[in-house]
Amino acid sequence: MNVPIQTxxxxxxxxxxxxSIIFKYEDxxxxxxxxxEVDSVSGAVSQRACVYCGARVVLNPITDAFHIVHxxxxxxxxxxxxxxxxSSGEDxxxxxxxxxxxxxxxxxxxxxxxxxxxxxxxxxxxxKLIFVYATCIVGVIGDDIDAVCKKFSDKYQIHVIPVxxxxxxxxxxxxxxxxxxxxxxxxxxxxxxxxxxxxxxxGDYNLAGEMWxxxxxxxxxxxxxxxxxxxxxxLESMKKASSASLNVVQCAGSSTYLANQMKDxxxxxxxxxxxxxxxxxxxxxxxxxxxxxxxxxxxxxxIYCEKKQKELESTIEQYRKKLYGKKAAIYVGGGxxxxxxxxxxxxxxxxxxxxxxxxxxxxxxxxxxSIVEKDTVILDDANPSELETFMKExxxxxxxGGVKERPLAYKMGIAFCDHNHERKHPxxxxxxxxxxxxxxxDSVNNPVWNYIRQ
Amino acid sequence: MLNYTNKKVYERTALRINPVKTCQPVGAMYAALGVxxxxxxxxxxQGCCAFHRMFLTRHFKEPAMASSSSFTEGASVFGxxxxxxxxxxxxxxxYDPDIIAVHTTCLSETIGDDLNALITEMKIPxxxxxxxxxxxxxxxxxxxGYTNMVSGFINNLAEKGDETNGKICVFPGFVNPGDxxxxxxxxxxxxxxxxxLPDTSGVMDSPMTGKFEMYPKGGTTIxxxxxxGNCTMSLALGxxxxxxxxxxxxxxxxxxxxxLDLPMGVEATDKFIMTLQEIxxxxxxxxxxxxxGQLVDIMIDIHPYTYGKKAAIFGDPDxxxxxxxxVLELGMIPKYVVTGTPGTDFVERAxxxxxxxxxxxxxxxxxxxxxxMHQWIKNEPVDLLIGGSYGKHIARAEDIPLVRMGxxxxxxxxxSYVPLVGYKGAxxxxxxxxxxxxxxxxxxxKEEDLEVVM
Numbered sequence: 001m002n003v004p005i006q007t008x009x010x011x012x013x014x015x016x017x018x019x020s021i022i023f024k025y026e027d028x029x030x031x032x033x034x035x036x037e038v039d040s041v042s043g044a045v046s047q048r049a050c051v052y053c054g055a056r057v058v059l060n061p062i063t064d065a066f067h068i069v070h071x072x073x074x075x076x077x078x079x080x081x082x083x084x085x086x087s088s089g090e091d092x093x094x095x096x097x098x099x100x101x102x103x104x105x106x107x108x109x110x111x112x113x114x115x116x117x118x119x120x121x122x123x124x125x126x127x128k129l130i131f132v133y134a135t136c137i138v139g140v141i142g143d144d145i146d147a148v149c150k151k152f153s154d155k156y157q158i159h160v161i162p163v164x165x166x167x168x169x170x171x172x173x174x175x176x177x178x179x180x181x182x183x184x185x186x187x188x189x190x191x192x193x194x195x196x197x198x199x200x201x202x203g204d205y206n207l208a209g210e211m212w213x214x215x216x217x218x219x220x221x222x223x224x225x226x227x228x229x230x231x232x233x234x235l236e237s238m239k240k241a242s243s244a245s246l247n248v249v250q251c252a253g254s255s256t257y258l259a260n261q262m263k264d265x266x267x268x269x270x271x272x273x274x275x276x277x278x279x280x281x282x283x284x285x286x287x288x289x290x291x292x293x294x295x296x297x298x299x300x301x302x303i304y305c306e307k308k309q310k311e312l313e314s315t316i317e318q319y320r321k322k323l324y325g326k327k328a329a330i331y332v333g334g335g336x337x338x339x340x341x342x343x344x345x346x347x348x349x350x351x352x353x354x355x356x357x358x359x360x361x362x363x364x365x366x367x368x369x370s371i372v373e374k375d376t377v378i379l380d381d382a383n384p385s386e387l388e389t390f391m392k393e394x395x396x397x398x399x400x401g402g403v404k405e406r407p408l409a410y411k412m413g414i415a416f417c418d419h420n421h422e423r424k425h426p427x428x429x430x431x432x433x434x435x436x437x438x439x440x441x442d443s444v445n446n447p448v449w450n451y452i453r454q
Numbered sequence: 455m456l457n458y459t460n461k462k463v464y465e466r467t468a469l470r471i472n473p474v475k476t477c478q479p480v481g482a483m484y485a486a487l488g489v490x491x492x493x494x495x496x497x498x499x500q501g502c503c504a505f506h507r508m509f510l511t512r513h514f515k516e517p518a519m520a521s522s523s524s525f526t527e528g529a530s531v532f533g534x535x536x537x538x539x540x541x542x543x544x545x546x547x548x549y550d551p552d553i554i555a556v557h558t559t560c561l562s563e564t565i566g567d568d569l570n571a572l573i574t575e576m577k578i579p580x581x582x583x584x585x586x587x588x589x590x591x592x593x594x595x596x597x598x599g600y601t602n603m604v605s606g607f608i609n610n611l612a613e614k615g616d617e618t619n620g621k622i623c624v625f626p627g628f629v630n631p632g633d634x635x636x637x638x639x640x641x642x643x644x645x646x647x648x649x650x651l652p653d654t655s656g657v658m659d660s661p662m663t664g665k666f667e668m669y670p671k672g673g674t675t676i677x678x679x680x681x682x683g684n685c686t687m688s689l690a691l692g693x694x695x696x697x698x699x700x701x702x703x704x705x706x707x708x709x710x711x712x713x714l715d716l717p718m719g720v721e722a723t724d725k726f727i728m729t730l731q732e733i734x735x736x737x738x739x740x741x742x743x744x745x746x747g748q749l750v751d752i753m754i755d756i757h758p759y760t761y762g763k764k765a766a767i768f769g770d771p772d773x774x775x776x777x778x779x780x781v782l783e784l785g786m787i788p789k790y791v792v793t794g795t796p797g798t799d800f801v802e803r804a805x806x807x808x809x810x811x812x813x814x815x816x817x818x819x820x821x822x823x824x825x826x827m828h829q830w831i832k833n834e835p836v837d838l839l840i841g842g843s844y845g846k847h848i849a850r851a852e853d854i855p856l857v858r859m860g861x862x863x864x865x866x867x868x869x870s871y872v873p874l875v876g877y878k879g880a881x882x883x884x885x886x887x888x889x890x891x892x893x894x895x896x897x898x899x900k901e902e903d904l905e906v907v908m
Contacts, residue, residue, distance in 0.1 A: 013548075014544055014547065014548050016544070039524065039526055040500055040522075040524045041524070041540075041544060042522075042523050042524045042537045042538075042540040042541040042544065043495075043521050043522075043523075043524075043540060043541030043542065043543070043544030043545045043548075044521060044522075044524070044544065044548075045493075045519055045520065045521050045522075045549065046500060046503075046504070046522065046524070048500055048504060049500065049501045049504040049505070050499050050500050050501020050502070050504065051499075051501070052501055053501050053504065053505070068469075071560070072477055072560045072591035072592040073470065073473055073475060073476060073477055073591070073595070073794075074476050074477030074479070074480070074502070074505070074560075074591050075477075075501075075505070076470070076473060077473050077475070077476035077477070077509075078476065078505035078506075078508070078509055079505075080472070080473075080844065081844075081847075092458055094847065095458065095471060095472055095825070096470075096471065096472050096473060097469060097470070097471055098469075098470045098473070099468060099469070099470065100470035100473070101592050102592050102593070103590070103592050103593050105592070106560075106564060106592050113468045114468070115468075116467055116468035116469075117468035117469040119468075120466055120467070120468060120469045121469055124460070124464070125458065135560075136498070136499055136530075136559070136560055136561040136564075137560045137561055137564045137592075140530065140561065140564050140565060141564060166499075166530075166561075167498070167499030167500065167501040167502065167525070167561070168498075168499040168525040168526055168527060168529065168530045168561060169527055170527075171500070384517065384519065384666075384668075385548065385549065385668065388666050403508050403511060403512060404504070404507055404508055404511055404517075406511070406515075407511055407515060407516050407517040408517050408666055410662075411517060411660075411662070411663075411665070411666040411667070412664070412665065412666045413662070413664040452662055452663075452664040453663075453664075
């Protein structure tokens, strides 16, 4: 069973938040569960972002799209080229386009400015694909971006896709869905392609070139990759997506919704995978081959993974010696990544003592509970003060998280690894296993910690 | 990189490409962090707060603590009053700040939440404070947001007592903690008692102690802010970011003010020191004379390398004008001078500088963006870019060295700890500029021209 928290840390946690934090009490999983998938408490220093942020991170890696943010300047500024997604072709997506709404537009409506912006853009650049993001106030001031987008799509015969993502209309997960809807609006135009053997990879954003690593494995095993969502993708690659025979979902949090839509509209089945860590990468590669129903591919995948595992054995052993017995905290976006990280830590003999996510689902938390050790703290939508309290209480050696967690860890004298947009090296696949161990080791065993005077 | 930037400059009325500004609330958040034991609070959707914290963390490499009203659909229809009430209660219960500084967002402004009325109705715990300001994201820029928050503290807290406290109030402008420390050093050398508002030093450059402090040691105290009404005068550094707050103080409590450009470079720092001297009526200490002499000595040493070199300078208005003045003092030509922040006097003041140094063909632009500046550079190139990290795309595309000064700098470290203001700051600027020019010469000259002695 799991119990609500009751320790000295009790006073540091809001009453409203207590159901979102559990301790693993003894071995096994009760399924009683944590409260998750709810709105953040007002006044909390939440690490969570908004609907727009969720939509933007999913769509941004589409390299030849114009991403126009319709709203005041901030939302465009904060998301300008920060995602770390790499491109093998166009770099258009690394620019920031917006309508920079001003007071007069708020009073008289912003539709005319949006139309003018689209005219300026279309006349100069002859774009093929434009996403128009509606931020917080666009709906409030009554702009009909659906109508504007349709007008321009019809007039110029190009894709002008509305992405309705006012920040208050849900959380980051809502934004993922809005992005998936936008992608589907493009895909639906080309959904009648004849099927061929091959996969689409969903939910990988080619951070530090991770999509290229996964694509390389597919090439080695002999599995054609038809298109990718959305790492290193473009309109041409998206057009072919409906011909795939299988969808492979890497980041389940952001892309399961898209996979379901594609299943309904194009009859493409999907499987969830994770390319983080040796265990999950191997299982995923074999799973993909199996799902394609090709025994030869399955054998090739097994042989390939065995070979890769062999290559890694001695390196893992080296790092295991250096990292054995350390204690880790995990605070990441989605549940699937947290699960992979716990497994990776288990392989290295590192104990995961605190684990949380921003948008994990009930079933993710059940798996997490089943694979962590006794006494591990599990939290949903944690705030810095909770993270601090539990990391201090559990004497954590390293935190894995994103941009806002880094300085928190450092201030506490705790090593850090960014597993989000600011990752320094690819962390996916077999290459990622080495990079991950190296990053953890480089931080945990760095001499710099010795100079802290308490 | 940035192949889409075409050389032909054309008029844009609606489309903003690659901005040199962001929205008001982030400036307000930064200002509020400069008050001791203050928690900035964003009255809007959750994403705003998350983006602003991320943005500040990326520049300062420090935790940026702030809370959010976490607007939902309901709040956006019925108003955010109850969210703010719940938030305030939760914040005082859990995070225990002495003061909450509320700023608005585009959403709460557009739906018309009246912060003053909402806060007046609230029950605030004994000895605690809630202050507020309006920061509509569709007006001005982050610089205006910063100013509005500083004015908010004055409006809500400053009082007039029976007698003067013999101090001057210093408004530092939108600068780094390192700059604030430099002001304080100079004020202390000149033996002038002062209150700095805000004082982000000791907060956004706090030292490593092995402990995470939600409220680090630094920041202006509430007591000091209340007492500002008893200052003899105020000194506004930076006309755009500081003068409006000095005017608010004058209007409310009849404190006279003097405003100066940011003390960047020789002449502006001279003016700053002379102003301090007028206050003390004492001789300027030799140590300051010595620093000035060193700076001029350095400028003479490097002048063969800087003279006639063309620079494009972009960023926040006060900082850009400060840098412009200094590069002119170095004999360089500030070919393009761009800020995204609206305000017509920027261009006038830049033109005055051009005229004073007799340089022709330089262009200044307010409400500009980096796309336009890039187009100008394509037409007539420069030797050096000076500004924040978002200049790096242009630097790469055109092979021009980029010297990082201003905000935001999210791809380098240490900048926030050390000054650009004062004679010491000018020495740093001179070092950056010459190093960039000379490194470029070393890496680009013909092999036979490579020189060890320069």
